[in-house]
Amino acid sequence: MNAAFPLTVNGVDHDVTARPGATLMDVLRTLGYVSVKNGCDHGDCGTCAVLMDGNAVNACLVFAIKAAGSAITTLEGLAGSGDLHPLQTTALESGGVQCGFCTPGMLMTALDLLGSKPDPTEDEVKTALAGNLCRCTGYAKIVDGIMAAARAMQGRSEAGDD
Amino acid sequence: MAVTSITRYLTPSTIDEAVALKRDFGSSAHFVAGGTDVVLHSGGAGTLIDLQKLGLSDIRADGGFVKVGAMTTLTAVLESPLVAPILHGVIPDMLVHVGSPLLRNVATLGGHLARGKLSDIVPVLIAADTRVAWLAEGEHTATLAEYYRTGSYLTDHVLHTIDIPVWNATTSAGFTRFARAAFDLAIVNVAARVSLNEAVEATSASVVIGNAPGPFVVAAAAADSLVGRPLTAGTVEEASRLASAESGIGGDGRAAEDYRRHLAGVLTRRSLSKAAQQLGVRL
Numbered sequence: 267m268n269a270a271f272p273l274t275v276n277g278v279d280h281d282v283t284a285r286p287g288a289t290l291m292d293v294l295r296t297l298g299y300v301s302v303k304n305g306c307d308h309g310d311c312g313t314c315a316v317l318m319d320g321n322a323v324n325a326c327l328v329f330a331i332k333a334a335g336s337a338i339t340t341l342e343g344l345a346g347s348g349d350l351h352p353l354q355t356t357a358l359e360s361g362g363v364q365c366g367f368c369t370p371g372m373l374m375t376a377l378d379l380l381g382s383k384p385d386p387t388e389d390e391v392k393t394a395l396a397g398n399l400c401r402c403t404g405y406a407k408i409v410d411g412i413m414a415a416a417r418a419m420q421g422r423s424e425a426g427d428d
Numbered sequence: 429m430a431v432t433s434i435t436r437y438l439t440p441s442t443i444d445e446a447v448a449l450k451r452d453f454g455s456s457a458h459f460v461a462g463g464t465d466v467v468l469h470s471g472g473a474g475t476l477i478d479l480q481k482l483g484l485s486d487i488r489a490d491g492g493f494v495k496v497g498a499m500t501t502l503t504a505v506l507e508s509p510l511v512a513p514i515l516h517g518v519i520p521d522m523l524v525h526v527g528s529p530l531l532r533n534v535a536t537l538g539g540h541l542a543r544g545k546l547s548d549i550v551p552v553l554i555a556a557d558t559r560v561a562w563l564a565e566g567e568h569t570a571t572l573a574e575y576y577r578t579g580s581y582l583t584d585h586v587l588h589t590i591d592i593p594v595w596n597a598t599t600s601a602g603f604t605r606f607a608r609a610a611f612d613l614a615i616v617n618v619a620a621r622v623s624l625n626e627a628v629e630a631t632s633a634s635v636v637i638g639n640a641p642g643p644f645v646v647a648a649a650a651a652d653s654l655v656g657r658p659l660t661a662g663t664v665e666e667a668s669r670l671a672s673a674e675s676g677i678g679g680d681g682r683a684a685e686d687y688r689r690h691l692a693g694v695l696t697r698r699s700l701s702k703a704a705q706q707l708g709v710r711l
Contacts, residue, residue, distance in 0.1 A: 292430055324464070327464040328534060396529060
């Protein structure tokens with residue numbers, strides 16, 4: 267017995283037909299937004315992090331039907347026509363991407379953080395990433411990348427350049 | 429992973445409608461707040477009744493209480509300027525370590541309390557003398573401790589308001605948790621509240637041990653031992669000893685009883701010390 271409901275993802279409206287108990291992660295991946303990763307299906311790893319009305323959430327813990335009427339943002343929606351978002355550029359340049367599996371979730375959580383704190387401290391970045399696990403990098407370069415993106419988004423190129 | 433047992437997802441617009449739907453669909457219908465726990469532990473529910481349209485997500489000050497709507501997310505509670513000053517910030521101090529920012533953006537205070545599971549939030553709110561209000565064949569209100577003790581949290585009801593007292597500056601509270609990894613549920617935690625008069629004597633106190641392994645144990649003997657006496661390192665030590673001797677503390681797969689008792693004593697001392705420090709008392 268399927269449910270029908272609308273879902274708006276990266277500004278695109280979708281008419282979804284899915285089980286009523288489907289999670290937002292299941293539906294997004296079925297719609298082709300495969301940057302949303304299933305790392306644990308339990309809300310522990312953060313690889314499924316997406317924005318729901320600007321707030322980072324574990325898509326695996328949200329019933330998809332609950333997201334009807336909200337604006338969902340995934341990594342696919344980050345790059346403007348061809349240009350990478352600063353968070354994507356600095357993630358690559360900082361060495362904060364190894365296998366890349368945690369990266370979409372990390373960047374969506376970072377996008378939420380920078381939306382409310384455009385100039386975060388390193389501690390604020392680490393606290394914001396508390397729900398995003400990485401098995402490859404040891405986190406330091408992920409944090410560096412996010413700090414660099416924050417500076418770039420404020421028009422500053424170097425740390426300490428005010 | 430889809431919860432395959434669910435065949436119907438309903439979103440009523442009023443609290444009376446929600447209660448009526450629950451009555452109509454019976455035991456196979458479950459209420460959903462944030463839904464983060466229901467996704468993982470649906471209990472075979474066939475019908476979900478989502479409470480998100482009931483307008484229960486505000487926080488306001490009213491008559492000596494901060495009234496928190498049950499559908500308020502944990503993030504909103506954590507960031508609330510009304511909640512922050514209560515008992516020198518014990519609630520945001522505790523909440524910042526509950527789950528993750530991602531989880532807190534969806535999980536709600538009411539949904540968390542109504543589940544009645546292992547928690548850092550429950551002991552802190554009980555120590556703060558929090559009251560809750562719910563609708564179930566009429567309006568009900570009780571302290572959070574009574575809500576659990578009487579089994580009200582297990583009945584068909586919609587919890588709608590959490591009332592946290594705004595304590596004055598002569599009362600403070602501390603919370604300490606012990607877990608193996610930061611993201612784990614605590615093996616045990618302790619919330620302690622104490623009020624002092626000008627002679628630095630405790631006029632009232634509360635010590636609540638959580639995850640003991642049951643959701644909470646009110647360490648009444650520990651709290652009573654403080655009242656009417658100066659708050660000193662000695663009285664704190666005695667309260668800690670009494671807390672660790674509480675009959676409700678036990679062992680489970682995560683900790684043996686004697687280890688948990690030892691931890692309960694240590695965390696009681698630390699939580700009381702935090703409260704004392706916040707009141708400007710050097711133990």
